[in-house]
Amino acid sequence: MSHVADCNIEVRDLNAFEQAVKALGGELIRGQQTFRWYGRFLNDWQSDRAAVNRRDPATFGKCEHAVKFPGINYEVGLQRNADGSFTPVYDNYGGYGSHDGQKLERIIGVGGAKLKDEYGCAVTMRMMARKGFRVARQVDAKTGEVLAVCRR
Amino acid sequence: MEEVIVRFKDGQAQITTKGFAGKACALATADLEKALGKKTADRPTEEMHKPVTTNAQVKS
Numbered sequence: 001m002s003h004v005a006d007c008n009i010e011v012r013d014l015n016a017f018e019q020a021v022k023a024l025g026g027e028l029i030r031g032q033q034t035f036r037w038y039g040r041f042l043n044d045w046q047s048d049r050a051a052v053n054r055r056d057p058a059t060f061g062k063c064e065h066a067v068k069f070p071g072i073n074y075e076v077g078l079q080r081n082a083d084g085s086f087t088p089v090y091d092n093y094g095g096y097g098s099h100d101g102q103k104l105e106r107i108i109g110v111g112g113a114k115l116k117d118e119y120g121c122a123v124t125m126r127m128m129a130r131k132g133f134r135v136a137r138q139v140d141a142k143t144g145e146v147l148a149v150c151r152r
Numbered sequence: 153m154e155e156v157i158v159r160f161k162d163g164q165a166q167i168t169t170k171g172f173a174g175k176a177c178a179l180a181t182a183d184l185e186k187a188l189g190k191k192t193a194d195r196p197t198e199e200m201h202k203p204v205t206t207n208a209q210v211k212s
Contacts, residue, residue, distance in 0.1 A: 109162075109163075113163040116163045117163065120158070120160045124187075124188070128156060133154075145159045146159070146161070147157060147158065147160070148156075148160075151153055151156075152153070
């Protein structure tokens with residue numbers, strides 16, 4: 001079993017990505033070149049979200065930086081793209097024992113949607129702060145939206 | 153006061169601006185739009201059509 005997914009995120013600002021990971025309660029471990037997953041590619045997940053549609057399965061489990069969440073065994077790997085950006089990749093397989101990809105996906109969102117929201121928020125705050133705005137992150141309790149509020 | 157609020161949900165971003173006149177809004181958010189990805193909709197507010205005041209002096 002291996003359900004390796006790649007997120008639709010182009011990470012170009014690693015510091016903003018680190019901020020996003022922290023907002024979700026995780027830690028970016030720079031320079032960690034492997035990430036925990038099922039460990040073997042079995043080609044048993046047919047989905048548009050499957051990373052095998054876009055990536056060589058020989059790269060699964062390999063990365064340049066990794067993300068760890070407390071109490072979760074599986075990790076997210078940041079794989080470098082040809083243009084220098086990074087794409088987060090993770091295995092969403094399993095809800096038992098050390099195979100806990102479903103728990104990981106609940107934190108980062110399906111396809112990394114929550115991670116993408118937090119990364120967008122962090123990028124916005126950093127960019128607008130450089131333009132002289134006062135910036136703050138808020139969460140709308142009703143909608144669950146993450147907000148970057150920028151004023152000057 | 154100029155205000156930019158960006159709302160993020162399910163991988164989508166919505167930018168709302170207040171207090172900008174004319175093209176100042178587009179200038180303030182251009183880099184942001186580029187960084188956040190492809191724009192799918194744009195609804196200018198009434199403020200965009202307000203006249204812009206500057207400190208430039210006209211000599212006759």
